[in-house]
Amino acid sequence: MRRCARSAHTLLRRSAAYSPHLPADAVDLLSKDDDYAVRLLLCDPDPRKRWLVGLDPEAPVDAVVRLLADPDDRVRAMAAEHPALPVDLILRSSGNPELSTHALGNPSLPTQVMHQYLDDAGIPR
Structure with a gap:
């Protein structure tokens, strides 16, 4: 984690910042980072x-995945809609009544799955 925190690559530093196992010296370093995210x-x-992470199309996948379990329902909804969310989690979220509307609107939802949901709802192609 320390190497990620010191990285010149913003995405690695973002990933480290979201880690629950970040050592104190890395927390201190990242708290002064130039990148707002x-x-x-x-x-x-x-x-x-935390919801603002959804505005970043290049948000780290692991951050979006962790936000899918956030205590705030709006943050979970944002994560279900985020295109970086892995397909297996989009599919799992589409079966969750709380997140299904958001997951089904995810641009990374496979086309065949979208068509199946539309067919099941009786919406003609």
Whole structure:
């Protein structure tokens, strides 16, 4: 994690910032990072700010996956809609009544799955 925290690559630093196992010296380093998203992911308890991760199409996959289990329902909905969410989790979320609307609107949802849901709902092609 320390190597990721010191990386020149923003995405690696973002990933490290979201890790629950980040050592204290890496937390200190990342708290001064130039990238706003790194500082935001580090430890901000405000769900409105965690929701902002959804505005970044290059958000790290592991951050989006972790936000799918966030305590705030709006953050979970954002994660279900995020194109970085792995397909298996989109499919799992599409079966969750709380997240299905959001997951089914995910642009990474496989076309055949989308057609199956539309067929099941009786919507003609």
